[in-house]
Amino acid sequence: MNSARIPTFDISRFDTDRDAFVRELGDAYRQWGFAGIRNHGISPELIDDSYKAFQSFFALPEEAKKQYHIPGGGGARGYTPFGVETAKGAKYSDLKEFWHIGRDIPRDSKYADDMPANVWPAEVPAFEEKGRALYAALDTLGSKVLSALALYMNLPEHYFQDKTNFGNSILRPIHYPPITTDDIPNVRAGAHEDINLITLLVGASAAGLEVKSHDGEWVPFTAEADTIVVNIGDMLQRLTNHVLPSTTHRVVNPQGEAARRPRYSTPFFLHPNPDFLIDVLPSTITPDNPSRYPEPITAQGYLEERLREIKLK
Template sequence: MLVPVIDISALYEDDANGWRLVEEKLYEAHSTVGFSILTGHGVPARMMDDLFAASARFYALPLEQKLAYRYGAHLRGYLPLNTSTLTRSTLGSARKPNYSESFIVLNELDESLCDQWSRSAMGGHQVWPLDPKEFEIAVRRYRAAMTRVGQAMVRCFACMLGLPRDGLDPYFETPNPILRLLHYPPLPDREANQFGSAPHTDYGCLSFIAQDDVGGLQVKAADNSWFDVPAIPHALVLNTGQVMEAWSGGVLKATPHRVINHPEKSRYSVGFFYDCGLNTRVMPIASMTDAMCACKPQPKTYGEHLETLLRANYSFAD
């Protein structure tokens, strides 16, 4: 299997040897393929099933009901079909919008960040559908569980970068997690340049994807071919994003991937993007201690990096 399956349960235990083995396997996976499939992550299967059920019920609503929660000046709420186009991507501009609809959930901005970021794509306040009534609670439960997974994985990745376990903790003191519920409708007559999600690399640190059994997630291999990521029930697909790649000086890979719609079936997935604080500098980790040196050029922050890409790829209301 090109994407290795890794049991990460040792990250939650007092087991130094188990931890080291998980670290070694993750390092091998993310310095080569850039992807892994996680089991033993601790998120209850029933919790995942409940979230997928709530997501499917929301997307089954009439369009006019879903549009009541459409995103506007901030990237929160419902994104209808064909409303995102990857015009700014590491792989160039997509020719067509993504044939998918999604619902995005962001944390409320910390008070210390409001003055600087309230007018950004990450500002505003979260909207929640009233139907289905279990939607909000299912999302909140899953987000809390995935935050614990993200915290454990950040500590493991810190070790992979040659830092102590808590070496990345300051950059996640006020994290910026993004949860995205996705629906990829069937596309029986797909054109060659039409995707549910066009080829891209993720913007941030760590991306966790829960997916159903329909398939369609593909990763770009070193020879430029594309291969399928297998769907394992209740496992999480992990890939490293652009910020983690930058922190590692390119050692950990932000690998291009895409989603192809099934010709007959809807595909559902849930992305949880566990990212660092908006004011964290995006630069190789070995240079981070030099970030305050006035004689060095100051790199952009994660928030500036994210804002630039979101504004380019989504149409926000004035």
């Protein structure tokens, strides 16, 4: 399969060729739920330095990493060990360990109960600095993509601004360890859809990501090194009454010697504010597309429901 089937867009066109860019981007998401974004302005140095810091943490001994696991926290912050997260409906857990970096908010904020304080690994001083910087850069880029999608949906350009400014967004450095046996039933990440509004994936240049087409065909999507993969999540699918689809995707195990090497990736899950009410946009309800979700739900209520399904709560 040719990964070019899923298109990549130059986001600088949002400032120079807005109408055409918005139309082409929105149409691509309608078809795929996925697209690549280049000329995004996030420096290769920041991405490389972040990955070095994250890899240094994952290289620590198990007992050092596990001191940052927060029991009962649903993986909201800190470290989640190998073999915990399980794709919805899957029999076996994913082959990965990860860390969650969240938004820094005042501890007297009304959202403090839903958005705990970050924790940082003392053993890797660069982890906090690079993690915060990459979080901020992806948050800014995500807001720009949402502005384009708002215009595509005939909403005001800044429709999402006051609905995501305190969003419970998560930066997730992931480590998929080497696979040392060929007969395991688990995969690196089972087929799933993301929970949030949109996901921005930094460092998708390693093979393994596959996207399920409307025809049920698994299409590999290995992006160029300077491309960030951005996909629609279930919250935006629900808000748009499936006009913008949240597409099933997975990370498959490589074959042969490639399986003996670790894989790292860092998705940024962009969420709305916890009290945002996900209610189907009236403009998306038509005779051919009646409302699929007559009952609205808050973003936090939806998140908690899904975290239970994937064994994090």
